[in-house]
Amino acid sequence: MLQTLAITGPIYLVIALGFLAGRAGTFSKLDMRVLGTYVVKFALPALVFTALSQRRVDEVMNGRYVLGYAVGSLVVMMAAFGWAWRWQGKSFTLSALCGLGCSSSNSGFIGYPIAILAAGPSSAAVGLAMCMLVENLLMIPLALVMADSGHAGAGKWYRILMQSLSQLSRNPVILAIVGGLAVSLIGIPITGVLARTINMLAMSSAAVSLFVIGGTLTGLKTKGMRRDVTTIALGKLLLHPLAVGLMMWLVPPNDPTLRAAAVVFAATPMLSIYPILAQKYGFEEMCAAALLLATVLSFLTISIALWVLGPVLGWAA
Template sequence: MLQTLAITGPIYLVIALGFLAGRFGIFSKLDMRVLGTYVVRFALPALVFTALSQRPVSEVMNGRYVLGYAVGSLTVMLAAFGWGWRWQGKSFTLSALCGLGVSSSNSGFIGYPIAILVAGPASAAVGLAMCMLVENLLMIPLTLVMADSGHAGGGRWYRILVQSLIQLARNPVILAIVGGFVVSLTGIPITGVLARTINMLAMSSAAVSLFVIGGTLVGLKTKGMRRDVTAIALGKLMLHPLAVGLMMWLVPPDDHTLRAAAVVFAATPMLSIYPILAQKYGFEDMCAAALLLATVLSFLTISVILWLLGPILGWAA
């Protein structure tokens, strides 16, 4: 258990530092937004590009990992959607957003810093790239299509899908994934000043991203929405890693550290842009509250999951 706390402790201390910096006005909400933009547009793409470009495609593109993570995430997403629409009587749009909340992780801001300590830099970076492929090419477009289909004034599903794919084509992380694969396939060497510059940007990702998460939690409230918010948060922190873990057991990647990384990524709170995606439909307050509760509870749930993963990773008791 001490090994687990040694891993999670620094992660949540940096998050707490970001929260305190925002709470006492050292950094404003606008400042945190600027730092978050830096991470999303520069640091994370550099990290993903470095991970993919420096390894053979056969090592990077692990079909079993992608299949297991995608099926596990999609299963939980559809289960949460069914729970909201059929059993709770919620709208089609809100049910789709509930599904996204329990099935899409904060892979870059929280998942990667933990995974790098659990599975090592190589497995963590490769796992991050594959998780982002699943989230950006499957989970987010599917949710937007479903949410817009149930929203008043929403367009036809295929137009929504095309618009989502066009936006994804401009996403720096997606461009970094494509670029990394191209470099890996062609064998183009990235050396010298360019390599050192990309590495410097990549190394800044973990600390800055955690700091931003803490800052964004300032001012979020859960009052009046506790039942739904609790269901989404617990579904994300418990059902998602359980489903992905089951798939990693049924269709295991050869590298056991990749299996552990997949569970770690699934165990993190929902993606930080979750409330932003919900803003268009008027549900940003509920989604922000779910993000807050999941982030707070994740200190306990991730610690338990890492403790359970200890024997698999060969940690000492």
């Protein structure tokens, strides 16, 4: 347990520091947005590019990992969607957003900093790239197509899908994945000044992203939405890692640390842009409240997940 707390402690202390900085007014919401933009457009792409370009393609593109993570995430998304739509009588759009909240992780801002300490930098970086492929190419476009299908004035589903994919084609992280794989496949060496510059940007990702998460939680409230918010948060923190963990047991990657990394990524709260994606449909307050609650509760759930994963990662009892 001490090993677990040694990993989660610094992560959540940095989140708390960001929260206190936002609460004290040292950094405004706009400042946090600027820092978040830096992480998304520069630091995370540099991290992903470095991880992929320095390894062989067959080491990076682990089909079992992608299959297990994708299937586990889809099962949770459809279960959450069905629960909200059929059993709770929510609208099709809100049900789709509930599904997204339960099945898409904050891989870059929270998942990677924890995975790098738990599973090592190599497995964490490769896991991050593959999780982002699943989230950006499958989970988010699918959820948005479903949400738009139930939204008044929505267009044809295939037009919505093409619009989502067009936006993804300009996503810096996706471009970094493509570039890193291309460099790895061709065998172009990245050395000297260019390599050191990319590494500097990559190294700044973890601390800044955690600080931003803390700052964005300032001022969020859960009052009046506690039942729905609690259900989404618990679905994300409990069902998602269980489903992904089951798939990693059924279709295991060869590397045990990679299996553990997948569960770590699934155990993190939902993606930080979750409320932003819901803003178009008028559900941003509920989604922001779910993000807040999931982030607070994740200290406990991730600590338990890491404790369970200890034998897989070779920690001392």
